[in-house]
Amino acid sequence: MINQSALYEKGETKKLEEFVNRIERGEKIEADDWMPEDYRKQLIKLIAMHGISEIMGAFPEKEWVPRTPTLKRKLSLMAKVQDEVGHGQLLLRVAEDLMKPLGKTREDILQDLYAGRLKFHNVFHMPTPSWADAALIGWLVDGAAIVTQKMLAHTSYAPYARALKRIILEERFHAYHGEDMVIALGDGTELQREMMQDALNRWWPALMMFFGPPENGEIQSNQTVNMRYRIRSKTNEELRQEFIDKYVPQIRALGLKVPDDNIYYDKEKEQWVYTHPDYNYLKNVIGKNQGPRSQNRLKLRRIGFENNAWVREALLHKQKAVNESGV
Numbered sequence: 424m425i426n427q428s429a430l431y432e433k434g435e436t437k438k439l440e441e442f443v444n445r446i447e448r449g450e451k452i453e454a455d456d457w458m459p460e461d462y463r464k465q466l467i468k469l470i471a472m473h474g475i476s477e478i479m480g481a482f483p484e485k486e487w488v489p490r491t492p493t494l495k496r497k498l499s500l501m502a503k504v505q506d507e508v509g510h511g512q513l514l515l516r517v518a519e520d521l522m523k524p525l526g527k528t529r530e531d532i533l534q535d536l537y538a539g540r541l542k543f544h545n546v547f548h549m550p551t552p553s554w555a556d557a558a559l560i561g562w563l564v565d566g567a568a569i570v571t572q573k574m575l576a577h578t579s580y581a582p583y584a585r586a587l588k589r590i591i592l593e594e595r596f597h598a599y600h601g602e603d604m605v606i607a608l609g610d611g612t613e614l615q616r617e618m619m620q621d622a623l624n625r626w627w628p629a630l631m632m633f634f635g636p637p638e639n640g641e642i643q644s645n646q647t648v649n650m651r652y653r654i655r656s657k658t659n660e661e662l663r664q665e666f667i668d669k670y671v672p673q674i675r676a677l678g679l680k681v682p683d684d685n686i687y688y689d690k691e692k693e694q695w696v697y698t699h700p701d702y703n704y705l706k707n708v709i710g711k712n713q714g715p716r717s718q719n720r721l722k723l724r725r726i727g728f729e730n731n732a733w734v735r736e737a738l739l740h741k742q743k744a745v746n747e748s749g750v
């Protein structure tokens with residue numbers, strides 16, 4: 424909620440009014456513009472989690488880079504993994520600019536991740552036991568990300584909107600890459616089709632949870648602030664429905680079965696009616712990093728961070744020398 428009394432004490436109610444008016448006129452906010460504390464806080468939370476999820480999202484597919492069935496698949500998968508890390512880099516820079524007035528850096532975001540204070544997306548805690556998992560991630564996880572990011576690209580915070588425009592172009596390539604793999608498996612042998620169906624069965628609850636639980640309690644208050652400030656324009660439920668309506672027909676067209684015995688199409692509402700997953704599962708997976716691969720991937724990320732510390736130190740040392748020489 425917007426803390427009006429705290430703002431009043433600081434004599435900033437006028438500024439807040441002007442800020443809200445700017446947003447309502449459809450203007451975008453830049454990093455150096457005045458912004459209320461809760462706007463900054465919500466953006467940091469959202470963008471840091473998004474950036475970290477891009478980086479942690481490279482791990483499930485990275486596991487398949489050495490084992491791709493063909494060279495063509497290896498090149499395409501490697502390009503995708505590199506893109507995801509690049510998205511993380513871009514977004515953490517956006518988050519870092521927002522954190523500057525608070526005296527925090529990008530390294531603090533990473534330390535928060537290692538200490539379990541910063542969460543990453545539920546889907547990236549999941550295992551990828553078969554090649555069909557890599558295909559499914561490209562097709563449906565990136566597909567779900569596109570649904571969310573297309574909405575966020577209209578956000579009121581200009582640096583995030585600009586970063587997202589570039590990211591979405593690459594996410595579309597990822598989705599085509601995933602579709603191509605899924606179609607190849609769907610057109611393949613009985614065993615390949617079974618592998619694809621098995622991956623879909625395992626990933627379905629995680630995909631349903633991708634958009635977050637239905638709005639209530641703390642989540643509702645976060646969303647109220649996000650909606651009021653036009654950081655986002657759709658609820659979790661609206662995004663999930665959009666995903667279901669787009670992909671259920673595609674899943675069926677590929678000859679796969681949607682792993683929901685009760686799903687049906689409501690002709691009047693012109694939408695699919697589906698079974699909600701157990702959202703409590705999210706509390707342990709995201710909240711406590713207790714997903715099947717959470718700890719393993721966090722450990723790998725931490726080792727990479729520690730092993731590459733000398734590179735960061737060398738670059739800082741070089742930058743300091745350049746600054747001191749005045750060149």
Ligand SMILES: [Fe+2]
Nearest residue numbers: 477506507510
């Ligand atoms: Fe990405």
Ligand SMILES: [Fe+2]
Nearest residue numbers: 507565594597
């Ligand atoms: Fe992607």
